[in-house]
Amino acid sequence: MKKLFLCTCNGTLNKLLDFTKIGKEVKALYDVVEVVDNLCLEEGLTKLEKGLSEDDRLAIGACSSQIIGVPMKQRIKNDLVTFVPLREQVGWVHVEEKESATNKAIVLLSDASVQLDHMESPTEFTESVVDRVLVMGGGIAGLKAASDLHRLGVEVTLLEPSGQNNERYLQTSVFMSDTDTLINELQAIQKTLKKVERFEGTFGEVTGQTGSYDVTLNGVNGNEKIREYGAIIVASGNQQYLPRSAKKMRHGKSERVVTLDSLMSRLKKKRAKESSTILVAVDFDAPMFSVEGSHLLRSTRNLATRGYTIIVVHSDIRTEDENLYREARDSGVIFIRGKVTRIRENEKGLTCRIENTLESMEREVIADLVAIPQMVGPVNETALLADKLGVDCDNNGFIRTRYSKMKPVQTSRRGIFVAGGAKMPMSLSDAMASAQNAVLEAFKVVRSPLTRSGWIPVIDDEQCDVCKACLEACPNDALRLMDDRIVHVPAHCEFCGICVSACPTRAIEFQSHRKESWFARFEAVATTHRRLEGKKPFSFVFACSECANASIDQAGFAGKQYGTGSYVIQFPCAGMVSPIEILKGLVVGAEHVIVAHCPPGGCHHQTGDHLSELVVSFTRDMLREIGQDPERVQATYMIAAMPEKMQKEVPVRG
Amino acid sequence: MDKRERLIQKLRNIAVQTPTAILEVPEKVEGFGSIKYRPEPCSVCKKCIEACEVEALDIDFTVQLPAYLDATIPEGGFRSKNRETLISLLQTLKGEGDVQAISVPTGLAGYGSVVWFTEKCIACNKCVEACPEDCLDLEKQYDLPTIIGDVVTPPSISITEWEPFIICFVCWECSHAAADLAGLMHLHYPANIRTVRVPCSGAVEPIQIMTAMENGVDGVLVTGCLLSECHYGGDDPLAGNFMQQDFVHFWQSVFEEIGLGGRLHIDFASAAMGIRFTEIVTEFVERIKKIGPSPLRGKLEVES
Ligand code: SF4
Ligand code: SF4
């Protein structure tokens, strides 16, 4: 049966909307319509639970699904549920127009009823999983990841570059912390790795998907083997290199010009003889990672406390620990904001000309030594490695993660994670934390039987022309060509529906969101709107279920009012919208169709923001050509932090 | 250069006037035709492009809106359902004004159209068979104007003392025997022909005819066994001489268009028909005498 539960939100929503009218208007659409006072509280939830049987289709007219969805999930198991946020997207944003707001609620509930008619049971699928993880090491985070996995009882292979040893680990991690801590940490981890399989060499081909990747391992002595892994952690670490300005600083020409790290190891714990002056010339133009800054401050403080006169010439110094800066100053390090423009060598030492950018004046300093802090970057092989793994790199050549805040270790390919410096230079503690994080994610992959369920794209081979448009469009490698057929790999799928929007033949359709379902819904909205509101114009907002929908909910919380004739239709991802849905929206009578997506680069499915812009611009081109006003169709981004977006984008009239 | 390119190059070389007509291709003539493409049901699956062995098709990142708007959607609809819906929505929304093709934004998969290059196509029908959407048809038409392009008419030169020079292809079955018989019977025919023996009249290739013309001969005569008596096929409609008859008719229409009308002829004689052979030759020589020397003589003169 099809049931509708309306919530008065503790007797408030029924003051903003005419519940009697709503009840009367939607009675014919649902088998049961029930009004509850507090659906989110025990009393309401019990009522819901009692009033439902397992195979009922259910519409909830209450607050945002983000709120009511959570307690509901724990209480009821029904698959076929839709939420109509009557509070955030109707009552709260149309407070001054009770009648129109009520009509809008009726329109949305009619849409929900049609949506329920087209809803299909989610598909369940199970994938086989290999309980073994490959750590592509090289950085200290790799050691940590291997060690943690081993401790969790997961079989692990630690792949290390040829010739890797403790000294090399130390050398490439020197910027991450003070040396003693580093040495202790390294020794402690190495001890735990006694029983871990270590493999010296590189890797070749990587095929398969999350849960079972086949990796070709190439050993240093020419042996090659193919192993299966459920997940892969990339922890190739960092490499240090000289900044561009080093040559100008006479590095390599003068014996008195050295890197800061080599100076540190040369001076070991020696105290300064007399007063020797060391000028530290930081590259003026290269941006600094905060670990680099911390390392610079630690090193210079160390030297200053041993009696050397230290002058640091720098642009911006970034550090994650303000204390380091204070301590360096207190130990006598002199900081000059500026740029070393010339160095001359004579018998007295090095005459360095410094251009002070703050006071815009020049001065000369005579130093015994010039030290150049090295910069930290990804190891040389990172680009090649990323290519072989099929994951993306960022502009600096580090492995790119999906969205650094929400999924800080997830690369662009499922089941492949990144830990430590391969993502960006990190302090020792951050690298350790990121290794733990990656281990956790890898553990989740190899230990959970990959049973998931959801609405998936289904392919009709009979209908398919194997044009590969879907395959090109899928951002997750979840569609593949096998024996001249398109095969869906659910383990990789994020259910974004981007593939569906690319298909010219309709051989691929998304469960519950088939084209005919969208069409029926748009028509239901249009006819109900016309019945209640007559000729008043209306618009569709095709909103992605992530940022855009959150922004529209936020508009409710912030009381940012907008026109009532605006009907939000949720798409899993804005990338699922094709010109067909947009044009259909216009054909059923909408004055405007607005496609709202996540901010540029912020799409939860990687490409939806960009693709929806392309689709909209293409649709606008078509409209212009056939003599229609292209301004009727717009694409825009919306984010929760900008609740006023909806107000701005929705034309006032409808 | 492949064979087709060489043939077209030769056609361009011998053309002395700009062709204007699209030619009908006779029934038995294969290898020449036109692909008619309907963009509206096309899913841009590239099957046709993959099937074509001579790269006569390519993808084009434009959407043919005019065709979309003019399309009539058949009763059962197109196989490409999404395309069909898109087209019917566009037709519903169509407002005022002219419509032109638009380009597909880079990075948007699933849209585009197919372009066909007439000069490369060898009318093999493979693309038609490969297309799952029934967008393509092979038509018995040859777009000579596009293939030849604009022709510069060569300067005419005045020739005072002139005797036609004619190449005569004879099959080494009947028609060669007929020529021999004519000799044996001491029959008289003009000395303007040079015979070239070929296994069968059907074995004369267009490229040989064009090469002869290119070199300034005034006419080409093809002779074979009597129809239905071909030694390679007899009365089969696909026998050598039946085939060649259609081919020669095709090339005659091409010659007509490019300014060489009347200079190609096909006829038939059995081994016992020495007299008929003499008549064929005499009639053709008389005809060429009337038309005059090949206009290509002028061109050759200028070039040398
Ligand atoms: S739904 Fe998204 S992730 Fe899944 S196959 Fe389609 S495009 Fe790929
Ligand atoms: S886009 Fe559609 S027709 Fe093309 S390969 Fe994918 S499912 Fe098949």
Ligand code: SF4
């Ligand atoms: S008919 Fe043959 S040659 Fe011509 S386009 Fe089609 S496949 Fe290519």
Ligand code: SF4
């Ligand atoms: S013409 Fe046919 S085979 Fe060629 S791309 Fe279009 S649908 Fe595919």
